[in-house]
Amino acid sequence: MLKRKITLKHIAKELEVSISTVSKALKNSEEISKDTKEKVQAFAKLYNYRPNNIALSLKNKRTKNIGVIIPDIVHHFFTTVFRGIEKYANAHGYNVIACVSDESFDKEVINMELLANGSIDGFIMSLSAGTQEKNDFNHLKEVLEQGIPLVLFDRVTDEVECDKVVLNDAEIAYEAVKSLIDSGKKKVALITTESYFNVSTYRAEGYKKALQDHGLTFDPNLVLTLPYDDVASEPLINEFFETKEMDAVFCVNEIFAVFSMGVAQGLGYQVPEDIAFIGFTNGILSRFSKPALTTVAQHGDRMGEIAAKMLIAKVENENLEEEPTYRTEVIAATLIKRDSTL
Numbered sequence: 001m002l003k004r005k006i007t008l009k010h011i012a013k014e015l016e017v018s019i020s021t022v023s024k025a026l027k028n029s030e031e032i033s034k035d036t037k038e039k040v041q042a043f044a045k046l047y048n049y050r051p052n053n054i055a056l057s058l059k060n061k062r063t064k065n066i067g068v069i070i071p072d073i074v075h076h077f078f079t080t081v082f083r084g085i086e087k088y089a090n091a092h093g094y095n096v097i098a099c100v101s102d103e104s105f106d107k108e109v110i111n112m113e114l115l116a117n118g119s120i121d122g123f124i125m126s127l128s129a130g131t132q133e134k135n136d137f138n139h140l141k142e143v144l145e146q147g148i149p150l151v152l153f154d155r156v157t158d159e160v161e162c163d164k165v166v167l168n169d170a171e172i173a174y175e176a177v178k179s180l181i182d183s184g185k186k187k188v189a190l191i192t193t194e195s196y197f198n199v200s201t202y203r204a205e206g207y208k209k210a211l212q213d214h215g216l217t218f219d220p221n222l223v224l225t226l227p228y229d230d231v232a233s234e235p236l237i238n239e240f241f242e243t244k245e246m247d248a249v250f251c252v253n254e255i256f257a258v259f260s261m262g263v264a265q266g267l268g269y270q271v272p273e274d275i276a277f278i279g280f281t282n283g284i285l286s287r288f289s290k291p292a293l294t295t296v297a298q299h300g301d302r303m304g305e306i307a308a309k310m311l312i313a314k315v316e317n318e319n320l321e322e323e324p325t326y327r328t329e330v331i332a333a334t335l336i337k338r339d340s341t342l
Contacts, residue, residue: 006047015039066311067115069099069108069125071155075253076283077300078126081153084304085124092312094121103228105130109139121315122149124307127157129228132196135159149314151307154298155199156328163310164328165303169199172296172333173206176278177250179294179335181214183342185248185276189222191237191260192252197228200252203280207250222246226256237263247275248341254279258289261340277340291339303331 008026012019017036025032025040026049032040043049066089070078086096097120101108108128115123123143131137137159144150144162153165180188190207193200208218224240226233233256241263249264251257257279261271269275271291279286282297306329314324 006044006049010047011040011043011049015043062121062315063119064093065095065097065120066308067097067099067111067120067123067125069101069111069123071101071103071126071128073100075255075281076285077154077253077281077298080283080298080300081126081304081307084301084306085308086304087301088305088308089312092308094308094312101128101130103129105134105136112139112143116143116146116148120148122151122311124151124153124304124311126153127155129194129197132157132198133194135196149311151311151314153303153307155197157198161324161326163307163314163326165307165310165331166328167199167298167303167331167333169202169333170206170209172335173203173250174210175206176294176296176335177207177210178214179337180248180250180276180278180341181210181216183276186216187219187222187246188216188248188250189224189240189244189246190250190252191224191226191240191256193226193228195225197252203252233259241267241269249275249277251277251279254281254283254286254293254295257293257295257340258285261289261293272339272341276342278335282336286338289340294338294341295336297334297336299331299333306331 008019008022012022021032021036022040025037026044028037066085068082068085070082072078082098089096097115099111099115101111105128108131112123132155137157140150140160150162151165152160152162154167156164156166177188188211190204192204195201211218222244224236226236237260241260249260251260257277261277264275265271271277278294278296280296280298282295286293286295
């Protein structure tokens, strides 16, 4: 006997018929010939086939609600992703219930437990700092095992099999740093977060490769790693600019970039002549800083729209017995040049 649970897909493949034929044969449909019905039913009985009752139950009790869990509401990027999710979901008859994990593993788990109790049809979420630091994804796997679809965006993990939407972080970081080097900058610093943030890791990879490809040596002394808790960041940034020599700074988010630019100006540096700055997220801070910040537009609204489209497709999938297939959609970011670079 097969060790793993047999599905409609297995039966269809073995008997060389369509999944639809298998499904109809098991329901004794008059559309299917007697011979085919007998073969399908005998095979299903032999291998102890059982329909996926959890998935069927969930399908028949749709709430038309989507649960969205974001790490924080301070960063403009997450706001735009949520807006994209809500716009697409509402247009397709779904409501959105939003929760904020506040970068906490415990809050993320509690939010998922609350919403998975029959309140929603599926989840869209970006992993909290706490979850990435702990590297514990059991709460996500449990939700998927219950038959509740999940889409991860931006901060994702290879540990969980589900649909994902990400940015081309390494490629756009490379392009941003290359633009600094092309303008004549030789000492490009990096202001980033802890390495367990996968997006920061990819952006650091792009930064290093751009230096390497353009004949510049990577200097670990020009890398400032800040905690995700912004309260502790100010003295570290001040010390960095007071003690290091640089002519450009690449930051993994706009809050780091705008604050650092202010520190540099307070120390008498001219931006961008003495030190140029590039950040991530084309938010209000970037557009109205002085000077206006050159930034990477992450197209959060597009990311949200695609995440919602992926999730609703899974929720409304009629072929519940098929083995699920997952894909990762990559959004191409855009470098928007403003006055903080030459």
